[in-house]
Amino acid sequence: MTKLRLAIVGAGPAGIYAADLLIKAERHFDVSIDLFDHLPAPYGLVRYGVAPDHPRIKGIIGALREVLDRGDIRFFGNVRYGVDLTLSDLKKHYNAVIFATGAIRDATLDIAGIDLDGSYGAADFVSWFDGHPDVPRTWPLTASSVAVLGNGNVALDVARILAKHPDDLLPTEIPANVYEGLQESPVTDVHVFGRRGPAQVKFTPLELRELGEVPDVDIVVADEDFDLDPASEAAIASNKQVMVINRVMNQWRTRPAGTASRRLHLHFYAKPLEVLGADGAVTGIRYERTRPDGAGGVEGTGEIRELPIQALYRAVGYFGSPLPDVPFDERRGVIPNREGRVLDDHDEVVPGVYATGWIKRGPVGLIGHTKSDAMETLSHLVRDQASWWTPADPAEESIVTLLDSRGVVFTTVDGWHHLDQYELGLGAAAGRTRIKVVARDEMVAVSNQTPEA
Structure with missing residues (x-):
């Protein structure tokens, strides 16, 4: 049976839902999915784009956490696409990539x-x-x-x-x-x-x-x-x-x-x-x-x-950011695509490269749109098996070896659990539910339980 090694860049709702839906989809091949995010913690705009006095909306994190806690999707936090990991790297270790980087600019x-x-x-x-x-x-x-x-x-x-x-x-x-x-x-x-x-x-x-x-x-x-x-x-x-x-x-x-x-x-x-x-x-x-x-x-x-x-303060919408080696529509602030299949400057499909979420459709729609959006993208990914990349080194540990060789201190799902408990502990000591850790170095140290923590 063929195995799909898939990289997803962006560990917010769009990326996590795409991973979850593919795991659960009817297919004739095995899958192995790695999620990458430049932030040390997962969940994207649910953690960093929703006002703190919206606990009901932040409850979405509970559903996302269940997906990551199953253990069938790996998370690599504190990894910067374009710096720590390039498109060439992804082609060497994966069959395809989905970009789910959202829209964070004004x-x-x-x-x-x-x-x-x-x-x-x-x-x-x-x-x-x-x-x-x-x-x-x-x-x-x-x-x-x-x-x-x-x-x-x-x-x-x-x-x-x-x-x-x-x-x-x-x-x-x-x-x-x-x-x-x-x-x-x-x-x-x-x-x-x-x-x-x-x-x-x-x-x-x-x-x-x-x-x-x-x-x-x-x-x-x-x-x-x-x-x-x-x-x-x-x-x-x-x-x-x-x-x-x-x-x-x-x-x-x-x-x-x-x-x-x-x-x-x-x-x-x-x-x-x-x-x-x-x-x-x-x-x-x-x-x-x-x-x-x-x-x-x-x-x-x-x-x-x-x-x-x-x-x-201008609150007139969000706008996507360009990614190295990936086509970008400067006018709309999205990765140009046709139903999630990324298009080059000549409107031709770029093999192995896909998009979902706000970087695909623009900053509109809620969670329901994100799920249907991911399903559309995944339907093409599954059908495009003939045009997947052929990685030179698809072994799951190869990406860990690569990041280690570059001195990238990444975080994992277990690391997020450490940070989550640490923040809850800070809150309990102050008579509050949680106090969020802000400094990146502290987030990474707490996640990895290094001496700096």
Whole structure:
């Protein structure tokens, strides 16, 4: 029986689900799968892209952990593709590779002043408050009034973390340096801007409800934003999720003015035009009031408004990053592919190279999309057996020997268990559930139980 030696680069949900689905698939060959990730711990954006006060969403880790704990998939953490391991290496030791590296960069926003000091990408801020090992330990939280551009869940996460009192985050796994940083924040007002109306937001009802439950934070909405056009009314009537969102926001409209020490303002029909500044730093935002165009979109009204702020976060989407020796679509931020089969510059299939997850389709969709996405890619991988690579050294231990020879200190599933227990122990000592370890060297030392730990 033929054996497929498969490498998967990226150990987030997309990579782990792809591995799990292939193990369980009906096939006429054996499989041996190795997962590689540049981070010392697995789970990708579930660990480093979800706000710490979302334990229900982080519960996905439980399902992913069950897959890795079975023992039929190997994990190599702290291995950088393109540095520690190249495409040539993979061809020597595997029959094929699936890239599942996600999308971790902020999408750009082409408006004047977006590069001023005090203007940040939401992805960078999320990485900071989630304790990503490759971002600075501190964050400049000096603004009393902040703008967040975007009407998706990431925008709400950023706004909620900025507005929330740090002590209310202590039941979560928030890293110690993040808690200390947020304690110094003088913020009183967070303003969330969306170009379209409340019936067109991309929030989920769960995210929106949680926003209204933050202690000592008032939610402020404007009556002028709820004069709905027929297209918005139709969306509310036909979509249960939109109906719930509309009901929640209308409840906020009827709340009496509160006395909270912080306020979170939701601005709809507001198109950002320019980030205002002085002496190189953010001082305000200029935006145009929009209105429904009758077809579910918006058009400008010509009414220009300004709001003084001292910091701005753009949460307008994520964007993929190019990988060495792999084709990349700079415009879309994805690996060009046809149903997961990677394509070269001439639109021809690249044998042995596949993609899944956000690096395949762009940063849209939830876990259900990730699974169906992986199944599509795997269906081609299985059928493409005739064009798999023929590795010179497919032995399972050969990749360990290679990494060792290059001095790569990698982590494993057992190492993740050590780190997991260590973080839980840090939390227990402080009366908390978990305190996440941030420094990469410490993560690796704890995982491998080396003396530095």
